[in-house]
Amino acid sequence: MTHTTVGWHVELEFKEEDDLHTRAAALVRLPDGSEVRAHGRASRHQVDPNQPRVGEEIAGARALNDLAMQLLSKAHEEIDSASGRTSHPIHV
Numbered sequence: 074m075t076h077t078t079v080g081w082h083v084e085l086e087f088k089e090e091d092d093l094h095t096r097a098a099a100l101v102r103l104p105d106g107s108e109v110r111a112h113g114r115a116s117r118h119q120v121d122p123n124q125p126r127v128g129e130e131i132a133g134a135r136a137l138n139d140l141a142m143q144l145l146s147k148a149h150e151e152i153d154s155a156s157g158r159t160s161h162p163i164h165v
Contacts, residue, residue: 079104085136087129093117095128099136101144109147111139 084100097113113135115128152160 083137083140085133087132089125089128092123093119095125095132097129097132097136099133099140101140109140109143111136111143113137113139 081101081103086098088096088098090096093116095115095117097115099111099113101109103109113132115131115135117123117128149160149162
């Protein structure tokens with residue numbers, strides 16, 4: 074039996090909207106040519122210290138979580154399509 078190694082590259086980009094808000098955009102390109110995009114956001118309370126890296130970590134984690142949920146939904150739809158029946162939802 075032959076095993077094929079497949080790799081996915083996930084891109085994350087961050088945008089500091091001001092010193093209180095950070096947005097993250099995530100993108101994964103799948104081997105079939107499809108792309109899945111997701112977004113996350115973080116907000117800092119004005120009395121908290123300005124730590125841009127923390128905002129990126131939170132916004133990035135939220136974008137990756139959104140990406141994961143979209144990939145689970147995509148896989149679920151593909152299972153249903155291939156089997157011709159409605160399967161049980163996939164949960165994290």
